[in-house]
Amino acid sequence: MRCTIVFCTRRLAALAIALSCSGCATGHLVDRARRWEDAISYEQAAVADGRLNVVYIAAERNQFWRQLATRRRVAAVPLAQFAHDEPSVDAALPVEAVRVERLPDDAEPAGTPVHVHMEPEEAGEPRLLAPDSEGGDLFLHPAVLTRSWVEPWVYPLLPFVAVYDAVTVPALLFFAPVVIIPGD
Amino acid sequence: MRRGRGILPRLLAVIPVVLLAGCAARPVPAPGRAPFAFPDDAFAFANITVWEYDVDPVSGGITWRPREPPPDFSLRCGTMARLARQFWSNARFDPGAPAADAATYERLVDEIIGSDPRHPAATPTVIPGYANLHAFSAAHRDLLLRAMAGPWQSYLQRGNWRMIFPFTPSHQRAEAERLLAELARGWPPVVHVLRYPFTTINHLILVYDAVETAAEILFFAYDPNDAKKEIWLTFDRAARLFSYPATPYFPGGPVKAYEVYDSLLY
Numbered sequence: 067m068r069c070t071i072v073f074c075t076r077r078l079a080a081l082a083i084a085l086s087c088s089g090c091a092t093g094h095l096v097d098r099a100r101r102w103e104d105a106i107s108y109e110q111a112a113v114a115d116g117r118l119n120v121v122y123i124a125a126e127r128n129q130f131w132r133q134l135a136t137r138r139r140v141a142a143v144p145l146a147q148f149a150h151d152e153p154s155v156d157a158a159l160p161v162e163a164v165r166v167e168r169l170p171d172d173a174e175p176a177g178t179p180v181h182v183h184m185e186p187e188e189a190g191e192p193r194l195l196a197p198d199s200e201g202g203d204l205f206l207h208p209a210v211l212t213r214s215w216v217e218p219w220v221y222p223l224l225p226f227v228a229v230y231d232a233v234t235v236p237a238l239l240f241f242a243p244v245v246i247i248p249g250d
Numbered sequence: 251m252r253r254g255r256g257i258l259p260r261l262l263a264v265i266p267v268v269l270l271a272g273c274a275a276r277p278v279p280a281p282g283r284a285p286f287a288f289p290d291d292a293f294a295f296a297n298i299t300v301w302e303y304d305v306d307p308v309s310g311g312i313t314w315r316p317r318e319p320p321p322d323f324s325l326r327c328g329t330m331a332r333l334a335r336q337f338w339s340n341a342r343f344d345p346g347a348p349a350a351d352a353a354t355y356e357r358l359v360d361e362i363i364g365s366d367p368r369h370p371a372a373t374p375t376v377i378p379g380y381a382n383l384h385a386f387s388a389a390h391r392d393l394l395l396r397a398m399a400g401p402w403q404s405y406l407q408r409g410n411w412r413m414i415f416p417f418t419p420s421h422q423r424a425e426a427e428r429l430l431a432e433l434a435r436g437w438p439p440v441v442h443v444l445r446y447p448f449t450t451i452n453h454l455i456l457v458y459d460a461v462e463t464a465a466e467i468l469f470f471a472y473d474p475n476d477a478k479k480e481i482w483l484t485f486d487r488a489a490r491l492f493s494y495p496a497t498p499y500f501p502g503g504p505v506k507a508y509e510v511y512d513s514l515l516y
Contacts, residue, residue, distance in 0.1 A: 090414045090415065093417075096416060102489050131503045161465045207464070209466070212488035212489050
């Protein structure tokens with residue numbers, strides 16, 4: 067019984083290490099399954115309850131930024147996070163800190179309609195959300211709506227590829243300097 | 251038999267330790283001189299690609315064919331990026347001093363090439379008669395080409411091992427922050443950009459400045475393949491990935507990036 071426990075523990079430890087190392091094949095397989103989605107156009111927008119509700123067309127892309135599909139998406143961006151002395155202004159807020167609530171794709175934006183555009187009124191606009199000088203339209207940086215995920219089909223394959231890595235990575239590490247050419 | 255079974259976990263256990271050790275030994279003291287400036291601190295000539303690339307501006311697709319006639323100087327992007335930084339950190343140009351003879355310059359260049367590429371020299375090598383690397387390399391192209399030897403210096407860059415491992419978005423974000431930290435210390439990092447296992451791009455550049463916005467970080471870089479203009483490596487904060495601009499040899503788009511020539515393992 068004790069032998070069995072030791073036997074299993076060692077194999078689990080080896081598997082855990084292999085997974086945590088995430089070598090060549092594992093990592094590149096995950097990269098294959100990685101997806102990004104970014105807004106390519108705004109369709110509708112409305113402000114309600116301190117949130118900017120946006121309907122937009124999103125492009126799904128792979129690791130090489132090749133467009134795989136487009137979808138209608140709906141998101142709500144709380145405006146309070148941008149609020150300073152002027153409404154909807156925060157030059158210092160980096161995009162990764164912006165909170166975005168994802169709504170069902172078929173949701174309709176409720177509230178006061180507002181026109182939102184992807185290009186700033188002036189080039190070099192540092193803010194992610196900025197009103198036009200006349201105050202009627204809003205500039206919302208499309209990066210605010212970017213999101214990424216890993217396709218679920220990859221997970222069942224990982225244990226097999228991890229075993230492959232466990233065998234090949236030590237050899238690859240040894241030979242890598244002489245077979246890989248970072249030239250040109 | 252039992253002993254044989256135990257080898258694999260032990261070998262695997264070494265790998266994360268090695269990786270962590272590589273991450274921990276990074277800080278480099280700033281050499282205390284003016285920031286790297288393009289084109290003054292860059293070579294006046296470029297590394298010439300072995301292939302000629304045809305980029306389709308509509309599809310972004312790329313095809314390549316051998317350059318005719320074959321270039322006399324190629325596959326040296328790594329050597330040039332490294333050496334540009336060595337000149338910046340380990341040499342001092344003295345335009346007021348009288349120019350030396352070819353043998354002296356050859357000796358001085360060898361001294362700089364042999365200096366530590368990862369740390370600034372305590373006593374810089376003085377290059378008399380020229381104001382900067384751009385002027386010096388314009389006047390002594392052949393000497394420098396000979397001194398840069400063969401492409402093996404790029405082939406055997408010790409950080410190459412890293413490219414076989416995955417670059418997660420979190421890693422790339424940490425790398426962007428690391429590059430910013432290096433620049434803040436006054437140290438221009440050499441960066442390997444790649445798409446391994448795809449060979450669309452496999453290149454080394456020297457990053458020397460950065461501009462941060464809420465959505466991205468623009469890293470300005472010296473591209474050894476282009477002596478006339480700088481390029482910029484963009485880090486998209488939301489997507490957490492680097493993008494390389496369109497060039498005659500790359501259609502533009504996401505790349506992986508990591509710093510090399512900065513520690514024992516890189």
